[in-house]
Amino acid sequence: MKKIYHLKTCDTNRRILKEMDTSGYILQEIKTEPISQKQLDELYALTNNYEILFSKKAKKFKQMDLKNQVLSEKDYRQLILDEYTFLKRPIIINNNEVYVGNTKKRVDIFK
Numbered sequence: 001m002k003k004i005y006h007l008k009t010c011d012t013n014r015r016i017l018k019e020m021d022t023s024g025y026i027l028q029e030i031k032t033e034p035i036s037q038k039q040l041d042e043l044y045a046l047t048n049n050y051e052i053l054f055s056k057k058a059k060k061f062k063q064m065d066l067k068n069q070v071l072s073e074k075d076y077r078q079l080i081l082d083e084y085t086f087l088k089r090p091i092i093i094n095n096n097e098v099y100v101g102n103t104k105k106r107v108d109i110f111k
Contacts, residue, residue, distance in 0.1 A: 005030055005039075005091040012102050013090050025092075030084045040080060043091065046098040050076035053100060055088040 003026045006013045017027075028035075035043075043053055054076045060083055061067065071079075080086045092099040 001093055001095065002026065003028065003093045005035060005087065005089060007031055007084070007089050010089065016090055016102060030087055030089065034084050035080065035087055037081060040077065043093075043098065044077070046093070046096065047100065049073070050080065053088055053091070054080060055086055058083070058085040060085055 002024050004017070004022065005028050006017060008014065008029050009031065040050075040053070044050060047053060050073045051071075055061070056067070066079075076086075088101050090102065
């Protein structure tokens, strides 16, 4: 499967998608089509870690004072399911490989 989870209102996501060839990928915009429990569990199967999939840069992370809490994998999973902005993005699945986040090194793989 080739799939990209992204947020169309994020300038960085738009730039990344513009710079890469997305033909052959299923694009899922996470605000209008939130990630399901099944999809999140599939991502977990590829990463073995919910924290990797979690964005600590989300505004709600600070608003909810989560940085001062000890979060478990179960907490990260539920927070991602409850609030789309907690899913780190873009997440690019290329068959059995997954690339999480927007670091230049990760994005350059697809150029």
